[in-house]
Amino acid sequence: MGFLTKRRDQQLAAMQAAGRTVGRSLWQDALRRFATNRAAMGGVVVLLLISLLAVIGPMISPHTLEDYYWEYILVPPTFENAHWFGTDSNGRDMFVRTFHGARISLTIGVMTTAVALLIGVTWGSVAGYFGGRIDNIMMRFVDVLYALPLLFFIIILVTVFGRNIYLVFIGIGAVEWLTMSRIVRGQTLSVKQKEYVEAARALGLSNLQIVRRHVVPNIIGPVIVFVTLLIPTTILVESYLSFLGLGVQEPMTSWGVLISQGAASIDTGPWLLVIPGTFLAVTLFCFNFIGDGLRDALDPEGR
């Protein structure tokens, strides 16, 4: 991103030299601030690297998810037979399993966040936009759900309806939308009363135009920040379920499954816990850094 801003700076300098004034949008300002935040940019780079490895990792290894090597059981990380991350107690290659787990964990993180985003934004914006009685009823409903031990409901859901990955998506997504809806409602309520919305209405803009040009751009900042913080939360919830044996099922795997198996054989093969645990922790770190960076970039006064 550094080179992006540099190129823009050059363009700006060139345009200013030509005697033209150029405006800079708030988004460009935010991007510029984000690009100078080293922790956040580091998070982006590392996360891209992990995502890349999740895609190509299982391809560059000569092994597959279903290969069992009876002669290589519980081997620590080694170059022999290309077991770069060692093997587990069934003689399966950990390199392939770790990055296959990365695929599943990251996918679940993004998909469930998308589910939560969809429900939360719809619910919150409807409540905030209509206000009054509808708002009251809808937010009371959220309050009631908020007070429930919802993770226990997900556990009941996956145990009684069978362990299937789509159920995990829906279950976690259906739980995590609550905070999102509160954020969106609050934002919509405050934006709706702003003078510029009134001005836009006075200028004769239609409702749709007002929502598109004035409401959405102004509520989207906190939503983006919350999304980057929600993805690691959902990854964590999935790992939690998989750790209990309720999430992803064999032969598919996720970081939660790997950590659970690693924890069971920690005295004989510590790398089985340490490797997936490190990847999970680093991923969560990255998302948090990016989220913090985005918050600082999008809301500079709020620091």
Next chain:
Amino acid sequence: MLSFISRRLLTAVPTLFVVIAGAFFLMRAAPGGPFDADAQLEPEVIDNLRAAYDLDRPVIEQFVRYMARLARGDFGPSITYADYSVTELLAIGLPVSLKLGGVAILVALAVGCLLGIFAALNRNRWIDYVTMTVAMTGFAVPAFVVAPVLTLIFGLYLKLLPISGWNDGALSNMILPVIALALPQIAILSRLTRGSMLEVMRANYIRTARAKGLPEYKVVASHALKAVSLPLVSYLGPAIAGIMTGSVIIEQIFGLPGMGRYFIQGALNRDYPLVMGTVIVYATAIILLNLLADVIYGYLDPRVRRE
């Protein structure tokens, strides 16, 4: 204040009802039942078993009968643990979880606040950086990674502490589970405290307190702390929920005979009464503790009492 508390109590009742109804119908909606695994039993035996647990009746009637029983304080018999009633199992599990969770939340509050305050008072010095790095790590490394690593280091390598078991809540058996359970909350609480402390220390009344010549510890203890505690109290609810869900995993890892284990066992075996019992206790605890947090908040900040 009293009307504030009673208003909150009134909303707690429908919430609890939603929990009970939700869990009840969710479990009954799934295909299959608790006796699916017992394929070797005669169909007549299964029919008798189903009748014994009311499972042969329509779902609505089951629910009414369950609620009537519950109103008399009876959680019904457990299906998996055939000789026990759910009440007896809860009487075994609840004290364990209560002690573990209670100690963990107290430890988290004490350590988290102290770390946050020290970090804020030494802003941008090494103590601040070390604390915040530790907090970030505690936040990113989940309890189910920390717990096995702790048992490996302190249990298997150093042989200082038992790696599992409860032993009637002996101190040495409690240390590792409490650390693993409290760590994520310590991470969040210390970050919260630090942020809130930094904000409070810039306030005008702090400058006034310093100007009239109070020693720094008095400025912190008698002027800053009350304002700092507000965001912490509002985080208490989520913290308690986090400790409870965390304790399900921690009990599993350390083999502790708490509620979490009965809940997971019950859910896996479709032991309807046991799952209902544990969920009701968890939900009641969360609702009541949230209420307590609200009351403390209302006491500290009178504005929220008038809605």
